[in-house]
Amino acid sequence: MESLTLKKTSRRQDPNVEDMLTPASQNSRNYGPSLIQELGTSDLQTRGKPTSPEDALEVLRHDPEYQSLVSTLRYLAKDHADGPAGFNIRRPTPLSAQLIQVLVTEIAPNYWTLLKEDANEEKTAGLGLLLSCLRSAGGINAILTRLRAHTQDVKSQGSRRGERRDLSMDIGILLDLICHVLEGDARILDIWKVTTGVVDNPGKGRPLVQELLSIFGSGKTISLAAEAEGLLDSSSKKSIGSLWVSDSVKYTTWLSDNIMKAQSAAHIPEQSKFFPSLFGKALHLGHPEIPIRKMLSALILVKDTDPQHIASLLDNLPQTEQRKVLFSALKILSADYLNRLGNCESAESQAVISAVAGAIKACVGVSEIRRGHLTEWLTGSSAAGLGEGIGIRRAALAVVSQEKDSAVAVLEKSINQFGDQLYIKHSPMLQQEAHAQVLILAAGYLHKKSPLKLSMLLKSSAWMNAISNRLAAPHLRARFLGMVVGEALSGLVDKDDKKLNFKMEETERGEGKWYKDLVRVLDQVGTVDSLLKPQTEAPIPKKIRQAAPIKPSSQPRQQGFIIEELSDDELSDDDVVAYGKPDSDEEDSDEDATLVRRDKPKAPVYIRDLIRYLRDTENYDHQKLALMTAPTLIRRKANYGKEVSEHAEELAGLLVGLQDKYEIENFDDLKLQGMIALVVAQPQAMGAWFSKTFFDGDYSVSQRASVLVVLGLSARELAGFETSEYAAAASFPSKTLPERVEKLFIGEQSSTERLPSSSLKALPPNALDTMARSITSDFLAPLAATAADAATGPDVLKLSTFNSRLQNDQEGSSNPKVKIKSRTKPQIRTIKNTTAQLLSTSFFSPLTARFQAAIHSSASRTRGIIFQPHLLALYIKTLALLLHAAGPTTLALPQMTAELWGLLLNTGVRVQAVGDLSVTQALLFALLALLDVNEDRMRDVCRDLGREVVETQEWVGSVFGGLRGGDGGEEEQVKMMAAGVLVRLNEGIEKYRLLMVGDLIGYG
Structure with missing residues (x-):
C-alpha cells in the first residue's frame, strides 16, 4: 500500500520516475493485506450495488x-x-x-x-x-x-x-x-x-x-x-x-x-433572512442593476403579487442598502417607461405614470424608512432624478403625497433649498430645474390636501427670501425659475388682484406656461397592469419605389408598333445616342464560377433595416454595410418622417456598444460618423442621451471616450465650425441642382466660399486634441506677438522662438488653414441663439450636472471611471469645446462659465492633475477657452467670480513654477498655456481689482 500511494502522488512529477515505480506498485498487489482488500472490492463490485x-x-x-x-x-x-x-x-x-x-x-x-x-x-x-x-x-x-x-x-x-x-x-x-x-x-x-x-x-x-x-x-x-x-x-x-x-x-x-x-x-421565517442577505451581497458584485431589475420583474411587475415577498426582502436589508435599491429602482423605472414620454403631455402619460407610481408604492410599502428615503430622493443632492424626465418625479410625488406630513416635508425642504444663495450660485442648472418641478408639484398636492397649510408656508420668511434671492441671481435661468415658481404658487392661494405676475413673455408662453401648469397635476397611484403589456414594435415599412409622374397625353394611345420612315435630313448625329459599354462586373471576373456570390445583401434603405444589420453581429457583410450606410442614411432620414426620432436611442445604443469583430477598415471612423449623424439629426434628444450614457452606461473606457468625441464634434458641426463629408451626400436630389446647372448659376468660386472653416473627413484618434491645439494657438498668438514687441511678461513669453514654435505647432496639426497671420486675435464666430441654447441645455448642462452628482455619489465604481486620467482629460476638453462652440453670444454664458470654472477648481479634479501632464493640459485648455469666450465680459467675471479668479491665478502660478520647459516637448507646451492663462488673469485682476475687493474679504 505504501508503494501504491507513492505511485499516485508522484504521477505528475516525472515520467521516468512513474515508469520506475510502476513494477513495484504492481508487485505489491501480490502480497499481504492489499490482496485481501482488492478481493473484497472485487467481490463488492460483483454484488452490483453497495449496501x-x-x-x-x-x-x-x-x-x-x-x-x-x-x-x-x-x-x-x-x-x-x-x-x-x-x-x-x-x-x-x-x-x-x-x-x-x-x-x-x-x-x-x-x-x-x-x-x-x-x-x-x-x-x-x-x-x-x-x-x-x-x-x-x-x-x-x-x-x-x-x-x-x-x-x-x-x-x-x-x-x-x-x-x-x-x-x-x-x-x-x-x-x-x-x-x-x-x-x-x-x-x-x-x-x-x-x-x-x-x-x-x-x-x-x-x-x-x-x-x-x-x-x-x-x-x-x-x-x-x-x-x-x-x-x-x-x-x-x-x-x-x-x-x-x-x-x-x-x-x-x-x-x-x-x-x-x-x-x-x-414564506419561510429562516429563509426570509438568508436570501435578503444574499441579495445584499449580489448588489456588490459589480452589476447592481441586474439584481434590482430581477427584483422588479419577479416581485413587483407581476400580476397578483404578494406584497409580503418584496417587503420581507427589503426590510431585512440595512438602511443604506434599502436606499440604494430604491434609488436604483426609480432610475430603472424612469429609463424603461417614462423617459420616452418626454414632458408627459401625451394621452398615455397619465396611465403610465400611475402604473409606475404603483410600482414605487410596492417598493416603499409601509416602511417609514423607505418613505424617508423617497423624500430624500426628491429633495436631496441627487436632484430628484438628475437628467431624467419629469415623469419619475410625478410618480414619486404621487406616492409621497398620499400622506399630508410627507407632502409638507417635501415642500418645506424644497422652498429652503430653492432660495439658498449658495445653491443658486453653485448648483448645476439641470439640478435646479428638477427641484423647481418638485416644488411646484408638491405645492399642488398640498393645496388639495390642506390649502391653509400652503397659505401659511407662502407667507413665511423662507418663501419671501427664496423669491428675493432668485430675482437677484446673476444668471438669467435662475431668475426665470424664480419667476415661474413664484407665479405658479401665488396663483394657488392669492386672489386675482394679489396674484404675483411679472408680466414677462417668457413666463406666459412655452416652457414658462408648462411649468405653471404643473400645479394642476394630480396623479393617482394605480396598478402595474399597464406596464405588463408587451411593447409592440412598429411594423417595418415595405420598400416602395416611387414612380416618376406620368404626364397626360392629349392623343389616345395606339396599340402595336408604329413604323415611321425618316429621311437623311431629318436624322442628325445629335439625335442618335450611342449605347455605352456595360460596366465590368467584378463578381464575374473570377475564373472559378463557384466562387461568384449572387446573394450579396443590399444596403439598408430604412432605419429598421439598419438596426437589423447592426444586430446581426455574426454576418460580416451586414456589419460592414450598416457601418458604411449609417452616416448617410441617418442624415437623409432625419427630416423625413419619424424613423430616426422613434429609433434614435436604440440605434445609438447599438453603435456605442458595437465591437470591431471582423477588423473592418476605418471601423472607428465609420462608427463615430454614425453617432455624429444621430446627434446632428436629433440634437436635443441625443445630446442628453449621450451625456447620460457616458456616466450611466456599462461601457469600457474607450467606448466612453468615443461618446465624448461624438459630443464635441457634433457640437462643432451644429455651431457651423465644421462640416461633414456625409452632409452633402445625404441631401435628396430634389434639394440640389444638377452639377452643370449649378456651375452656371453659382459658379465654382462662390460654391467653395460657402464651405465652413474645416471639414470632418477621416477622423483621427485625437480629433479633439487637434481642435484644442488650434484654439490654443489662436489664443496665444496675439500674446506671443505682444510679448515679442514689449519684451515683458513671463519668461516663457520672452523667448525669441516662441512665435516660431506656435507657427510650427500649427503647421504640424491636421488643420493647416489656421496660422499666425497678424497680431490681432481672430474673432470668435457667433451662432444663432437657438443653437447656442441647444448646446447649453442638451450638451453642456447634462455633462456638468451628472459629473457633480457622480463625484458626490457613494458609488466608487462611477468615481473610479470618470477620474481615469485619459478619460478625465478628454471630458474636460469636451466641456471646453462645447463652451467655445456656443460662443460669446450664448444667453446662458454666465451660468456655463460658473459651472465649468467651479468644476475645474474641484479638489478631486486638481488632485488628478498632480503629476499627470495630460490632465493639467486639459485644465489649462479649459481655462483658455473660458477666458477666450468671456473676453468681452471680464468685468462681469471678476465681479461675480472673484474668488474663483484669484484661486485660479494662484493654482496656475504654482503649475507654471513647477514646470521646467525649454525642451520643446509636452511640458514646454503646458508651460506656455499656463503663461497665457496667467497673462490674461493678471490683466483682468489689475483692471477690475476694485470690483473684487468685497468678494475677497477673508480669502486665504
Whole structure:
C-alpha cells in the first residue's frame, strides 16, 4: 500500500520516475493485506450495488467499472436519512466529506467525458446522479478547493509542459463540473434547504448559512473561475461549453434568478433572512442593476403579487442598502417607461405614470424608512432624478403625497433649498430645474390636501427670501425659475388682484406656461397592469419605389408598333445616342464560377433595416454595410418622417456598444460618423442621451471616450465650425441642382466660399486634441506677438522662438488653414441663439450636472471611471469645446462659465492633475477657452467670480513654477498655456481689482 500511494502522488512529477515505480506498485498487489482488500472490492463490485456508505466509498476508491459507478452514484444520490443508516451525502458529515472528496478528485477527472456522452443519450444516466451528489455546500467547496490547487500548480515555476497540459485538462473538467452543479434557477434554494435542514438549533446552523453566503455572494467563485479559465489551453476551451460562472454578468444574473425564485416561493421565517442577505451581497458584485431589475420583474411587475415577498426582502436589508435599491429602482423605472414620454403631455402619460407610481408604492410599502428615503430622493443632492424626465418625479410625488406630513416635508425642504444663495450660485442648472418641478408639484398636492397649510408656508420668511434671492441671481435661468415658481404658487392661494405676475413673455408662453401648469397635476397611484403589456414594435415599412409622374397625353394611345420612315435630313448625329459599354462586373471576373456570390445583401434603405444589420453581429457583410450606410442614411432620414426620432436611442445604443469583430477598415471612423449623424439629426434628444450614457452606461473606457468625441464634434458641426463629408451626400436630389446647372448659376468660386472653416473627413484618434491645439494657438498668438514687441511678461513669453514654435505647432496639426497671420486675435464666430441654447441645455448642462452628482455619489465604481486620467482629460476638453462652440453670444454664458470654472477648481479634479501632464493640459485648455469666450465680459467675471479668479491665478502660478520647459516637448507646451492663462488673469485682476475687493474679504 505504501508503494501504491507513492505511485499516485508522484504521477505528475516525472515520467521516468512513474515508469520506475510502476513494477513495484504492481508487485505489491501480490502480497499481504492489499490482496485481501482488492478481493473484497472485487467481490463488492460483483454484488452490483453497495449496501452502506462505507461500501460505496470502497467502490469509488478503486477505479470501478462504469456500471458499478452508476449503481454506486444511484445509491448515494438517494436520501437515506429516514432509513436505518440515516445517511445523506449532501448533509455535512465526516463520511459525506470523504465521499465528496473522492468524487471530485478521482471520479470526475476520470469519468467526466464518459458521463457526458452517456447523458446525451439518456437523461437519467450517471451525470445527473453525480451532480445530485455534489449539489451541497461541501460539494461546491470541494470543487473550488481542487480548482484553486490546480490553478496554483499551473502558475508555479516548476510546472513542466506535459504536466501543465494534464492540469489544464483537469481545470477544464472542474470548470465544466461547477457550471453543471450550479445550473438552474432554484439551485440555491435546494442547497439551502438541504444544508440547514439537518440543524434544529438556529445557533448551530448560523455557521452553515454564513458559509453559503461566502460561497455564492462573496465573488470568490467568479474570480477563481475567471483565473482558472485564463490558464486553459485552446484544446481544453473547445471541449468545454459556456463557462458562465467566470462571467460576472451571467453569474450575477443566475444568482439574482435564484434569489427571486426563492423569495417568491412560500414564506419561510429562516429563509426570509438568508436570501435578503444574499441579495445584499449580489448588489456588490459589480452589476447592481441586474439584481434590482430581477427584483422588479419577479416581485413587483407581476400580476397578483404578494406584497409580503418584496417587503420581507427589503426590510431585512440595512438602511443604506434599502436606499440604494430604491434609488436604483426609480432610475430603472424612469429609463424603461417614462423617459420616452418626454414632458408627459401625451394621452398615455397619465396611465403610465400611475402604473409606475404603483410600482414605487410596492417598493416603499409601509416602511417609514423607505418613505424617508423617497423624500430624500426628491429633495436631496441627487436632484430628484438628475437628467431624467419629469415623469419619475410625478410618480414619486404621487406616492409621497398620499400622506399630508410627507407632502409638507417635501415642500418645506424644497422652498429652503430653492432660495439658498449658495445653491443658486453653485448648483448645476439641470439640478435646479428638477427641484423647481418638485416644488411646484408638491405645492399642488398640498393645496388639495390642506390649502391653509400652503397659505401659511407662502407667507413665511423662507418663501419671501427664496423669491428675493432668485430675482437677484446673476444668471438669467435662475431668475426665470424664480419667476415661474413664484407665479405658479401665488396663483394657488392669492386672489386675482394679489396674484404675483411679472408680466414677462417668457413666463406666459412655452416652457414658462408648462411649468405653471404643473400645479394642476394630480396623479393617482394605480396598478402595474399597464406596464405588463408587451411593447409592440412598429411594423417595418415595405420598400416602395416611387414612380416618376406620368404626364397626360392629349392623343389616345395606339396599340402595336408604329413604323415611321425618316429621311437623311431629318436624322442628325445629335439625335442618335450611342449605347455605352456595360460596366465590368467584378463578381464575374473570377475564373472559378463557384466562387461568384449572387446573394450579396443590399444596403439598408430604412432605419429598421439598419438596426437589423447592426444586430446581426455574426454576418460580416451586414456589419460592414450598416457601418458604411449609417452616416448617410441617418442624415437623409432625419427630416423625413419619424424613423430616426422613434429609433434614435436604440440605434445609438447599438453603435456605442458595437465591437470591431471582423477588423473592418476605418471601423472607428465609420462608427463615430454614425453617432455624429444621430446627434446632428436629433440634437436635443441625443445630446442628453449621450451625456447620460457616458456616466450611466456599462461601457469600457474607450467606448466612453468615443461618446465624448461624438459630443464635441457634433457640437462643432451644429455651431457651423465644421462640416461633414456625409452632409452633402445625404441631401435628396430634389434639394440640389444638377452639377452643370449649378456651375452656371453659382459658379465654382462662390460654391467653395460657402464651405465652413474645416471639414470632418477621416477622423483621427485625437480629433479633439487637434481642435484644442488650434484654439490654443489662436489664443496665444496675439500674446506671443505682444510679448515679442514689449519684451515683458513671463519668461516663457520672452523667448525669441516662441512665435516660431506656435507657427510650427500649427503647421504640424491636421488643420493647416489656421496660422499666425497678424497680431490681432481672430474673432470668435457667433451662432444663432437657438443653437447656442441647444448646446447649453442638451450638451453642456447634462455633462456638468451628472459629473457633480457622480463625484458626490457613494458609488466608487462611477468615481473610479470618470477620474481615469485619459478619460478625465478628454471630458474636460469636451466641456471646453462645447463652451467655445456656443460662443460669446450664448444667453446662458454666465451660468456655463460658473459651472465649468467651479468644476475645474474641484479638489478631486486638481488632485488628478498632480503629476499627470495630460490632465493639467486639459485644465489649462479649459481655462483658455473660458477666458477666450468671456473676453468681452471680464468685468462681469471678476465681479461675480472673484474668488474663483484669484484661486485660479494662484493654482496656475504654482503649475507654471513647477514646470521646467525649454525642451520643446509636452511640458514646454503646458508651460506656455499656463503663461497665457496667467497673462490674461493678471490683466483682468489689475483692471477690475476694485470690483473684487468685497468678494475677497477673508480669502486665504
